[in-house]
Amino acid sequence: MQISFIFLIISSILTLTLYADPGTNVNVRIEGKINTIFESNIFTRGHNVTTVSGGTHPCDGTNLNSHPTAGPTATSALDDASKHGHFTWDGTFSTTYDDFFITRIGNDAQTATQFWGILVNYNYTTVGGCQTRVQQNDDVLFAFDAFNKQFFLKLAGPSTARQDIETIFKVTDGSSGTPMSGATVGKYVSDSDGNVKITFVKSGWHTLKAEHINSIRSNAISVHVH
Incomplete structure (x- = not known):
């Protein structure tokens, strides 16, 4: 009985270790309308994110069942960068896509024709920032008016x-x-x-x-x- 109990505890610890989000370091750069808002290496884990317009929601790659386990994402990196860089950001939340749509970073808010884009290693993300998992030393770029730039x-x-x-x-x-x-x-x-x-x-x-x-x-x- 005691041996079985110990085995159960060890198995639980191994399971938690296997599925825990270890986090990672990524290079976050935020290019605003006229200047660079932030540029530095950031450690991030997937976590709940809160915005004024969107409320509080998970942002750990499990959004819309994109990944089976939690991990660091592009938007979790933005959220961590905002704490280190002492700037704010905002975004609405789509229940359809289970993700945030970034509407403002710093003082630069989207307009009717200019929007924020997310790129990882200089390529547009194919899904939302909370679904996009990032890896060690990825270059994560948030760019204002990205879709009008060549x-x-x-x-x-x-x-x-x-x-x-x-x-x-x-x-x-x-x-x-x-x-x-x-x-x-x-x-x-x-x-x-x-x-x-x-x-x-x-x-x-x-x-x-x-x-x-x-x-x-x-x-x-x-x-x-x-």
């Missing part, structure tokens, strides 16, 4: 550079990998191969970000110049 910029390059020595960075469309010509990184402009050649005249830390017409601005790169 490109989602991605900036790549070294994290260190030498003062007064030319350093090359590259701008691409994150969704397709296509090099982006004519993108601006500060006062510098990318060439036909998407390359941006920058000469830093001051030492210290520099933050770079690419922009282009009809595009969502890029991720930031911090460069230590010595």
Whole structure:
């Protein structure tokens, strides 16, 4: 009897461990109408989410039976980012889709023609943000007016550079990998191969970000110049 009881306890612990949401770290970036609202690595687990317009609902990937067990999602990452970044967001809740529709992040609210889009690793999510599970180091992007933009910029390059020595960075469309010509990184402009050649005249830390017409601005790169 005692052995059976102990076995039952061990089995229960193993079951809870197997199905518990361990959480994960993802890179959350929120590109607003005129500026970047938030950009940082965030640890997230699936959890109940509360908005003013939508109320409180689970947001753990089990929404609409999309996954059998709970786990971290795109919208749970947004909710955790809002706590770390000290900004607010809002969204209505659809009982049909069992998910939130994001209507505002920070001060940027949707309009009749401009809406918030969600991309994971530079690709639009195919389901709602509470159904979309995310994995370690995924790039989770929330972009204002996303559906009216053609490109989602991605900036790549070294994290260190030498003062007064030319350093090359590259701008691409994150969704397709296509090099982006004519993108601006500060006062510098990318060439036909998407390359941006920058000469830093001051030492210290520099933050770079690419922009282009009809595009969502890029991720930031911090460069230590010595």
